Amino acid sequence: MSTQESPEVETSAPKLAADLNAARGHRAEIDGLRAIAVLAVVFYHFGVPGFGGGFIGVDIFFVISGFLIGGILWREQQETGKLALGRFYIRRIKRLAPAYFVMAFTVLIVGALILMPNDFRETAKGVIAATVYLSNVLFFRQSGYFDGAAEDKVMLHTWSLSVEEQFYIFLPLLFLLFARNKTVMLWALGAVFGFSLISSLITTPLSHPAAFFLFPFRAWELLAGVGLAILNIERPDLWRRHQALSWIGLGLVLTSIVLVAPGAGFPGWQVIVPVLGTVLLIGNGQDDNWVNRGLSMRIPVLIGLISYSLYLWHWPVFTFTKYLQGQYRGPGEVALWIAISLVLAVLSWRLVEQPVRQAKALPTWGLLFTTALASVSLLGLSFMVFKADGMPKRFGPQAQVHIAATGDFxxxxxxxxxxxxxxxxxxxxxxxxxxxxxxxxxxxxxxxxxxxxxxxxxxxxxxxxxxxxxxxxxxxxxxxxxxxxxxxxxxxxxxxxxxxxxxxxxxxxxxxxxxxxxxxxxxxxxxxxxxxxxxxxxxxxxxxxxxxxxxxxxxxxxxxxxxxxxxxxxxxxxxxxxxPEIQNYSAPKVARELVHGRLSEQLARRIGQITVTDxxxxxxxxxxxxxxxxxxxxxxxxWFCDPFLCDAVQGGVGQYFDNNHVxxxxxxxxxxxxxxxxxxxxx
Known part of the structure; x- marks a missing residue:
């Protein structure tokens, strides 16, 4: 997910969009591109038809982040001969940390009210991993992004934030390592890009989770943006602007959103298409054509401005609502939850992101102290939840048998x-x-x-x-x-x-x-x-x-x-x-539906039984x-059956985790x- 890095825009929120094109150095069309990326992700997650490949919005953000961050670091190093890393990381904290902390604390609060103990424990683990920039590693070690269980992982979306945060550590170190020789640095960037791309192509069929989640296999996407930024700075004359490039880039991006297939074949070669499309759109972004004018319009720009907060909030909204009710009751309800996600994103951007980013008088020590305090508090609270096994005593006795079975694996x-x-x-x-x-x-x-x-x-x-x-x-x-x-x-x-x-x-x-x-x-x-x-x-x-x-x-x-x-x-x-397989039983599902009143105790017992004949x-x-x-x-x-009936509960103790594993x-x-x-x- 992009950090939305751009030169500071001195204006108030109500007139912000109107003044964007006048703001010195601002690339409004990149905000429009962010809007495409974040809406693609949101619509994909909420199951909106026509967005089967919407998850490639994350790849668009990777290229944007590489372009913006790479350009900042390269220009600073070439103009001053050094990198002000302290200032760089302070900017990262101001842009990323406040909204993340609000979202993460909210997830824990809401999770305490509705999540089953095992899911609450795993959510707390996800918060810990995200706070220390390792959630992509955590989810790599668990199941895949495209499986059904993903809907229960409230912090799953933070995997891309961790990839970018690892990039913020890696890229400055690479710049510092080769700071004395521009040619060697360019060769080093190219070598890392090539190694990462080839490794991703090779690893995808061998270990899809590794290729999907881990930074070494995603680094080339960010470095594609870095390379484009360096090219724009060093040799702007090499890029021949033409409106066809923007149309081709837009076509590649939109085609990817519609046609790229989720599953074990991604990222692989498929991700090259949206990355190339994004490079073309950014590289040709300052050409005066219909594509760039459309991307620079008020609505796309406003959505782009709130894209970080929208990305942060839409997934908890989706996972919590699906957790509570199982399935949505049609397109109207899907639209409602998307709208609520947008409202939360606007509030987060206006009340959390913007005040911190525009706080000129905020001292560095105050920012660092507040960030450290929030981090320690978040980590401590999450660790308590994790050590308490998700606090199983929050719920009544009718579900305790199935709750215990859920965690007994x-x-x-x-x-x-x-x-x-x-x-x-x-x-x-x-x-x-x-x-x-x-x-x-x-x-x-x-x-x-x-x-x-x-x-x-x-x-x-x-x-x-x-x-x-x-x-x-x-x-x-x-x-x-x-x-x-x-x-x-x-x-x-x-x-x-x-x-x-x-x-x-x-x-x-x-x-x-x-x-x-x-x-x-x-x-x-x-x-x-x-x-x-x-x-x-x-x-x-x-x-x-x-x-x-x-x-x-x-x-x-x-x-x-x-x-x-x-x-x-x-x-x-x-x-x-x-x-015996108890075909329709799942301890996590039965426990959840009992707790949230969608299942009676009598029906839960019947679900956990099967006749010997069947x-x-x-x-x-x-x-x-x-x-x-x-x-x-x-x-x-x-151990499970009498002459007539097999039961998932024996002696008041759950015997099955799902319909076939004890x-x-x-x-x-x-x-x-x-x-x-x-x-x-x-x-």
């Missing part, structure tokens, strides 16, 4: 590591049980292994059995299978096949290995899709070894071959029967595949299902 993976040599080189393994012995049990599977981890650790301690736990989300523990999953990137799909092939080889190189337990969401792999609340997730299995067959038959064939392959090594193979229908293909495998089946159902409480409760394996002699 965190495990201690401090013992896990990725070996840099040996059979499991580059594969994360988690040792459990006594560490004095070589592991003679492998527990291998998908994210369900992660869900059972606390129970597995306790069972291994009680049985004094040394084991290794290996898991990869969405990856069936079977040999010679390939997958294509809607929730994964092609690189993640390929990594599943590669890892399974390596595990196959590794099992042959473990002389002490005695038993193997396979764990997975078998119904997902057999049917090819999720169920109930995650029915939109799909997975397709194929195999060049086993040929064409139905997916459940392919799973059964692959499991039978896997069991036979491991059995040939004189090892015993066990398969855990997946607990559960077996979902399991039919998986049951046949497991039966065909020839492995010993460990049956988990008795909680830590359930994993510990059902740990005895592993006893027949754990208790086997290691001799």
């Amino acid at each position: 965190l495990q201690d993976f401090s013992d896990c590591y990725v070996p840099d040599e040996g059979p499991f080189e580059d594969i994360e393994v988690c040792p459990i049980g006594p560490k004095s012995e070589a592991p003679n049990l492998i527990i291998w599977g998908d994210s369900h292994v992660r869900a059972y981890y606390e129970g597995l650790k306790q069972a291994a301690r009680e049985a004094d059995r040394s084991a290794l736990v290996i898991w990869r989300a969405g990856c069936a523990p079977a040999f010679d299978l390939e997958k294509r999953e809607s929730a994964a990137t092609p690189a993640q799909d390929a990594a599943c096949t590669t890892a399974n092939a390596q595990i196959r080889k590794s099992l042959r190189e473990m002389p002490h290995l005695q038993d193997v337990i396979l764990v997975g969401r078998w119904a997902y792999y057999a049917s090819g899709h999720g169920s109930g609340s995650d029915a939109h997730n799909t997975i397709r299995l194929k195999s060049d070894v086993y040929g064409n067959m139905t997916q459940d038959a392919l799973l059964g064939t692959a499991l039978a071959a896997t069991v036979a392959d491991i059995g040939d090594l004189d090892r015993t193979v066990y398969i855990l029967r997946q607990p 559960a077996k229908t979902r399991e039919r293909g998986a049951a046949a595949a497991l039966a065909r495998s020839g492995a010993t089946i460990l049956d988990s159902w008795r 909680t830590n409480a359930a994993a510990r409760r059902m740990r005895s299902v592993f006893y027949p394996v754990m208790a086997r002699s290691s001799q």
